[in-house]
Amino acid sequence: MTSSSIIKVKLTIFKNILLRTSKTKLLFFFILAMFLLGGLFALLYYGLKYFEVSSPFGPYLSERLFSFFFMTLLVMLIFSNLINSYTTLYSSKENEYLLTLPLDHHWIFSVKFIESTLLSSWALMLLAIPLVITMGFLKNLPLSFYLRSASLLSIFIFIPASLGILLAITLASLFPKKRERALLFGILILLLPFCLFFIRYYRVDPRADSHIFLYRILDGLAFASSPLLPNHWLVKGMSEDYLYYLLLLGSNALMGFYLSLLIAKRLYYPSWSKWHSAETGEKGYLGASWIESLFQGMNPAIKAIIVKDIKTFFREPTLWGQLLLFLGLLLIYLPSLKDIGGPLYTLFYRHFIITLNIGGVGLILSTLNTRFVFPIFSLEGMRFWMIRLSRLEAPTLILIKFVSSSILCLVTTLTFFILTNITLRTPPFMSLISYSIILLMSLAMSGLSLGLGVLFSNLKVDNPTVVVSGLGGTINGVLCLIYVILVEVLVGLPVFLHLAGYLKTSLYHILLGFSFMGILLLSLGFCLIPLRLGIRALKEMEF
Amino acid sequence: MIKAVALTKKFGELVAVNAIDLDIEEGEIFGFLGPNGAGKTTTIKLLTGLLKPTSGQAFIGGYDIQLEYKQAKHLIGYLPETPYLYEKLTGFEFLNFVADLYSLDNFTKKRIPQLLETFNLFQNKDHLIEGYSYGMRQKLVLSSLLLHNPKVIIIDEPMSGLDPKSSKIVKNILKELAQEGVTILISTHILALAQELCHRIGVIDEGRLIALGTIDELKALVKRSDSLEEIFLELTR
Numbered sequence: 001m002t003s004s005s006i007i008k009v010k011l012t013i014f015k016n017i018l019l020r021t022s023k024t025k026l027l028f029f030f031i032l033a034m035f036l037l038g039g040l041f042a043l044l045y046y047g048l049k050y051f052e053v054s055s056p057f058g059p060y061l062s063e064r065l066f067s068f069f070f071m072t073l074l075v076m077l078i079f080s081n082l083i084n085s086y087t088t089l090y091s092s093k094e095n096e097y098l099l100t101l102p103l104d105h106h107w108i109f110s111v112k113f114i115e116s117t118l119l120s121s122w123a124l125m126l127l128a129i130p131l132v133i134t135m136g137f138l139k140n141l142p143l144s145f146y147l148r149s150a151s152l153l154s155i156f157i158f159i160p161a162s163l164g165i166l167l168a169i170t171l172a173s174l175f176p177k178k179r180e181r182a183l184l185f186g187i188l189i190l191l192l193p194f195c196l197f198f199i200r201y202y203r204v205d206p207r208a209d210s211h212i213f214l215y216r217i218l219d220g221l222a223f224a225s226s227p228l229l230p231n232h233w234l235v236k237g238m239s240e241d242y243l244y245y246l247l248l249l250g251s252n253a254l255m256g257f258y259l260s261l262l263i264a265k266r267l268y269y270p271s272w273s274k275w276h277s278a279e280t281g282e283k284g285y286l287g288a289s290w291i292e293s294l295f296q297g298m299n300p301a302i303k304a305i306i307v308k309d310i311k312t313f314f315r316e317p318t319l320w321g322q323l324l325l326f327l328g329l330l331l332i333y334l335p336s337l338k339d340i341g342g343p344l345y346t347l348f349y350r351h352f353i354i355t356l357n358i359g360g361v362g363l364i365l366s367t368l369n370t371r372f373v374f375p376i377f378s379l380e381g382m383r384f385w386m387i388r389l390s391r392l393e394a395p396t397l398i399l400i401k402f403v404s405s406s407i408l409c410l411v412t413t414l415t416f417f418i419l420t421n422i423t424l425r426t427p428p429f430m431s432l433i434s435y436s437i438i439l440l441m442s443l444a445m446s447g448l449s450l451g452l453g454v455l456f457s458n459l460k461v462d463n464p465t466v467v468v469s470g471l472g473g474t475i476n477g478v479l480c481l482i483y484v485i486l487v488e489v490l491v492g493l494p495v496f497l498h499l500a501g502y503l504k505t506s507l508y509h510i511l512l513g514f515s516f517m518g519i520l521l522l523s524l525g526f527c528l529i530p531l532r533l534g535i536r537a538l539k540e541m542e543f
Numbered sequence: 544m545i546k547a548v549a550l551t552k553k554f555g556e557l558v559a560v561n562a563i564d565l566d567i568e569e570g571e572i573f574g575f576l577g578p579n580g581a582g583k584t585t586t587i588k589l590l591t592g593l594l595k596p597t598s599g600q601a602f603i604g605g606y607d608i609q610l611e612y613k614q615a616k617h618l619i620g621y622l623p624e625t626p627y628l629y630e631k632l633t634g635f636e637f638l639n640f641v642a643d644l645y646s647l648d649n650f651t652k653k654r655i656p657q658l659l660e661t662f663n664l665f666q667n668k669d670h671l672i673e674g675y676s677y678g679m680r681q682k683l684v685l686s687s688l689l690l691h692n693p694k695v696i697i698i699d700e701p702m703s704g705l706d707p708k709s710s711k712i713v714k715n716i717l718k719e720l721a722q723e724g725v726t727i728l729i730s731t732h733i734l735a736l737a738q739e740l741c742h743r744i745g746v747i748d749e750g751r752l753i754a755l756g757t758i759d760e761l762k763a764l765v766k767r768s769d770s771l772e773e774i775f776l777e778l779t780r
Contacts, residue, residue: 005643
C-alpha cells in the first residue's frame with residue numbers, strides 16, 4: 001500500500017494540473033523551453049567550437065570544461081537537493097499529515113526522497129540537454145550517444161540527491177530549527193570544490209605568460225576530472241565503456257539511496273520531532289529601533305512596509321543564504337584577477353574581464369530576481385489585503401518594493417564590481433561605465449521581476465518554489481536570461497571586434513559609447529514596461 | 544483506550560506538557576480545555592505520535608504510540624486544527640487516496656459516496672479541493688477520518704468553520720460513534736460544546752492537568768454551581 005498510494009496520488013495531482021492547464025499555455029511553455037534550450041545550445045556550440053579551432057589546447061580545454069560543467073551541475077544538484085529536501089522533509093505540512101497515518105516512517109521518507117530528487121533536478125537536467133547535444137555535435141557522435149547520455153543522466157541525479165538529502169538530515173539533526181546555522185554550514189561545504197579549483201590555480205607560478213595562464217586554468221579544472229567523482233563517470237560513460245560507467249553510476253546511486261534509507265530509518269522521525277520541538281517563541285534578532293531610525297521622517301505606512309521587508313529578509317535564512325553562496329563564490333574568484341600582469345595586462349584584458357564579470361553578475365542577478373523578487377507579491381499571500389487596505393496606492397506599493405529590491409541587488413553586485421575594478425586597476429572612466437551598467441541591470445531586472453510577479457501572482461501558496469516554478473516564474477527567468485545575453489552582446493561586441501582586428505582603438509571607444517546607449521534603452525524597456533503592467537494589474541486585483 | 548503516563552514535553556527550556564496522566568475509556572467523549580498556549584495541541588501531538596515525548600509514554604488501544612506506532616495509528620482518526628489537504632485533488636480522489644493509505648477493500652470504499660452525502664459534499668465531489676470553502680474542507684477531513692472506522696477519534700476544534708447544520712450533523716455523528724464504543728478526544732474552546740457532548744473534561748493550564756472529572760465533579764472542585772464557563776475561568780485564573 002502506502003508509498004505506491006502516495007506516488008499514485010502525486011501522479012493524479014500532476015494529471016489534474018496538466019488537464020486543467022490550457023493547451024495554449026502548454027504550447028507557450030514548450031516553445032519557451034525550446035527557445036531557451038536552443039539559445040543555450042547555440043551559445044555553447046559556437047563558443048566551444050571557437051576554442052577548438054583557435055587554440056592548440058582547444059580540444060583539451062573543451063573536454064576539461066565539459067567535466068567542469070558537469071562538476072558544477074553536481075554541486076548545484078547537491079545544493080538544490082539540500083534546500084528542497086530540508087523543506088520537503090521537515091517544514092512541509094504534508095509530512096505532518098502523513099506522520100499521523102499508520103505508515104512506516106522510512107516509506108514516507110522514500111517517497112519524499114523521490115519527490116525532492118525530481119523537484120530539485122528537473123530544471124538542471126533540462127539545462128544539461130544543450131550541453132549533451134553540444135558534446136555530440138562537436139565530436140560528430142552517433143544517435144546512440146544521446147540515448148546513452150539520457151540513461152546515464154537519469155541515474156546520475158540520484159547521487160547528488162542522496163548527498164543533498166543526507167546533508168539535510170544531518171543538518172536538521174544537528175541544528176533543529178536553526179536554519180541559519182544549517183544553511184551556513186551547507187554553503188561552506190558547497191563552496192569547497194570551488195576553493196579546490198582556486199587552490200590548484202594559485203599553485204602555479206603566476207608569471208605573465210599566456211600559456212602559463214591557460215595551463216593554470218587547465219590545471220585548476222583538473223580536479224573536476226578526478227576519477228573519484230560521479231560527474232567524471234558520467235562524462236566518461238557518454239564517450240566510452242558505457243556499460244561499465246552505467247553500472248558504476250547505478251551501484252553508487254543505489255548505495256546512496258540505501259544509505260539514506262538506513263540513516264532515515266534511525267534519524268528521520270527523531271530529527272523531525274526534534275525539529276518541531278525546537279524552542280519556540282524565538283526572539284526576532286535585528287531589533288526594530290535602529291532599522292526604523294534609518295527611515296525617520298518617512299510616511300509611516302511606507303516606513304512600516306520597508307521595515308517589515310528588511311526584517312523578513314534577514315530573518316529568513318533561505319533568502320540571504322543563497323546570496324551568501326554567490327558572494328562566497330565571487331570572493332574566492334576575485335584574487336585570481338590580481339596576479340595577471342605583463343603582456344596580458346592591457347586595457348583590452350581589463351575590458352574582457354569586466355565583460356565576463358558583467359555576464360556572470362547578470363546571471364546571478366537573474367537568479368536572485370527570479371528566486372526572490374518575483375515571488376515577493378505572491379508571498380504576501382492572504383496577508384496582502386492588510387497592505388492593500390492601507391492608504392497606499394498601487395504605484396507607491398510597487399515603487400517601495402522596486403526600490404528595496406533594487407538596492408539589495410545593487411549593494412551586492414556593486415561591492416563585487418568595486419573590488420574587481422580596484423584589483424584590476426581599471427581606469428576611472430571604465431569603472432564608471434561598469435558601475436552604470438550594473439546599476440541599469442539591477443534596476444531592469446528588479447522592475448521586470450516585480451512587474452511580472454504581480455501579473456502572475458499566486459496568493460494561495462506560501463512556498464516560493466511553487467511560485468517560481470510556475471508559468472510566470474519561467475517567463476521571468478527566461479526574460480532575465482534574454483536581457484543578460486543582450487547586455488553581454490552589447491558590452492562584448494566592441495571587445496570581439498577589436499580582438500578580431502575589425503576595429504581601431506578610436507572606433508572601439510565610440511562603439512563602446514553606442515553599446516552603453518543601447519544598454520540604457522534596453523534596460524529602460526525591460527524595467528518600465530513590466531512595472532506599468534504590474535501597477536495596472538495590482539489596481540484591478542481583488543482580494 | 545487513550546492513556547498517558549507522566550507525559551512530558553519540553554521545547555528547550557519551556558515545559559509545554561508537564562507530567563500529564565490520562566486514562567480515557569472506550570466509548571467516552573473526553574473534552575480537553577485550556578487557555579491559548581496551555582499545551583492542548585502539544586498533548587494531542589504527543590498522543591498521535593507526531594512528537595516524541597521528552598519523558599513518559601502514550602498508549603492508544605494498549606499500543607505504545609512510539610514503539611508500536613503503526614498498530615496504534617491504525618486505530619486513530621485525527622483532525623488537526625489546520626488540516627492538510629491536497630489542493631489539486633478532487634474531494635472524491637482525496638477520500639480514495641485515504642482509503643488506499645489504510646488499505647481499505649472495495650466494499651469499505653463504497654462508504655465514500657455515503658460519507659460525502661452525509662456531509663453535503665456529494666455534488667462537489669469532482670471539484671478540486673482548492674475551490675472548497677473552509678467549512679467544506681473541514682467536512683471533507685471529517686469524512687476522511689471516519690472512513691477506516693477508527694476506534695479512537697482525536698479532534699482539535701471540531702466545529703471550526705462549520706455552519707449550524709453541519710455542526711449538528713457532526714455532533715450527532717460523534718454521539719453515535721461514542722455509543723458504538725469509539726473513544727473521542729475533543730480539544731475545544733467552545734465550552735458549550737464540551738458541556739453538551741463530553742462525559743468527562745480535563746482542564747490544562749501551563750502544561751499541567753489542573754482538573755479532571757465530570758461537570759459535576761468540576762463544580763464540586765471549585766465549589767460553584769455555575770456554568771462550565773465560570774468553572775473554567777475560576778480554574779484558569
